[in-house]
Amino acid sequence: MKGVSIAVNEEKCKRDGLCAKVCPMRIFTHSKESYPNIRNPEHCVICGQCLAVCPHGAIEHSTLSGEGLAKISDLHPVSAEAMMAVVRQRRSVRVYKDKEVPREVIEEIARCCGYCPTGAHGGEGWVRNVTVVTGRENLRRVLDYTVEYMKRMKKLLEGVMVKVVSRWSLEARGGLSTLPDLTLRLEEYEQGRDAILYHAPALLFVHAPKDTPTPQADCDAALYAMMLLAHAKGLGTCWMGWVQNAAAGFKIRSFRGLKGFLRVPEHHNVYSAMTLGYPALELHSVPFRETRVTWLSDESSSA
Numbered sequence: 349m350k351g352v353s354i355a356v357n358e359e360k361c362k363r364d365g366l367c368a369k370v371c372p373m374r375i376f377t378h379s380k381e382s383y384p385n386i387r388n389p390e391h392c393v394i395c396g397q398c399l400a401v402c403p404h405g406a407i408e409h410s411t412l413s414g415e416g417l418a419k420i421s422d423l424h425p426v427s428a429e430a431m432m433a434v435v436r437q438r439r440s441v442r443v444y445k446d447k448e449v450p451r452e453v454i455e456e457i458a459r460c461c462g463y464c465p466t467g468a469h470g471g472e473g474w475v476r477n478v479t480v481v482t483g484r485e486n487l488r489r490v491l492d493y494t495v496e497y498m499k500r501m502k503k504l505l506e507g508v509m510v511k512v513v514s515r516w517s518l519e520a521r522g523g524l525s526t527l528p529d530l531t532l533r534l535e536e537y538e539q540g541r542d543a544i545l546y547h548a549p550a551l552l553f554v555h556a557p558k559d560t561p562t563p564q565a566d567c568d569a570a571l572y573a574m575m576l577l578a579h580a581k582g583l584g585t586c587w588m589g590w591v592q593n594a595a596a597g598f599k600i601r602s603f604r605g606l607k608g609f610l611r612v613p614e615h616h617n618v619y620s621a622m623t624l625g626y627p628a629l630e631l632h633s634v635p636f637r638e639t640r641v642t643w644l645s646d647e648s649s650s651a
């Protein structure tokens with residue numbers, strides 16, 4: 349990352365080479381005879397592993413200040429059972445109470461993105477971006493834009509071109525498989541029901557610069573972390589596929605209205621979105637969806 353300076357405080361450094369072991373960009377070179385050498389600090393991906401692993405506080409990093417680094421030992425330990433319980437208990441929520449979520453609660457949920465994995469290599473890609481939409485009028489505008497996008501998408505999917513292409517294109521077949529879902533939601537909308545945003549009191553969009561290596565995965569990872577935290581706080585969420593596609597102009601590039609309304613920078617794209625609100629109904633069970641685990645291990649290859 350441009351402008352990053354990294355130094356090793358030789359008074360504190362014990363030459364244990366831990367920084368060299370954990371740095372994914374191999375910025376520290378280690379030898380027992382000398383303090384670590386630093387090369388190509390501009391390749392730093394700001395993961396903070398060098399600071400995290402050094403028990404002597406010997407790394408000085410211009411971007412990662414001491415205050416921005418939380419001590420893991422100061423945080424609540426989480427048992428595997430508790431973690432699994434959160435993963436299992438989270439369900440998509442599609443019926444919400446007519447109750448606002450306090451701004452500070454939404455902020456806290458949004459800010460958890462700053463701890464999520466990202467494949468970005470420096471610069472703007474490291475900054476996590478969440479746009480929060482609340483307020484009846486704003487949410488209605490998002491809904492209207494999304495419906496407009498969905499109508500255009502329905503027309504596209506029902507056209508001859510997609511039908512022909514779907515004979516050989518798996519992607520086109522994937523698109524066609526969403527047609528019943530799309531039709532159902534539009535029909536409900538025409539009948540005055542909202543089966544798109546589900547009258548949720550808040551919407552969160554995650555966006556990222558298009559010129560970073562893994563923006564989709566970065567935003568999805570962040571969204572899922574927010575969903576889990578929201579659940580742990582007694583809130584409900586639902587992934588908003590149609591809304592995120594509308595905001596991204598997915599497959600309909602000329603559709604730019606929602607992105608503009610959200611004031612997402614031109615060089616960014618919206619990659620994921622979710623509703624947020626207080627669940628109106630209690631859900632009592634969770635299905636386990638078949639998960640196939642395939643092993644390539646020494647045992648399986650010798651069998």
Ligand SMILES: Cc1cc2nc3c(=O)[nH]c(=O)nc-3n(C[C@H](O)[C@H](O)[C@H](O)COP(=O)(O)O)c2cc1C
Nearest residue numbers: 438439440441442543544586587588589590591634
């Ligand atoms: C990429 C993606 C897009 C989705 N879009 C929608 C959507 O537009 N509307 C909706 O009601 N649910 C949507 N969902 C939620 C799924 O329907 C839901 O996760 C799935 O049915 C499993 O249920 P669960 O979340 O309760 O475990 C989406 C999920 C994903 C991963």
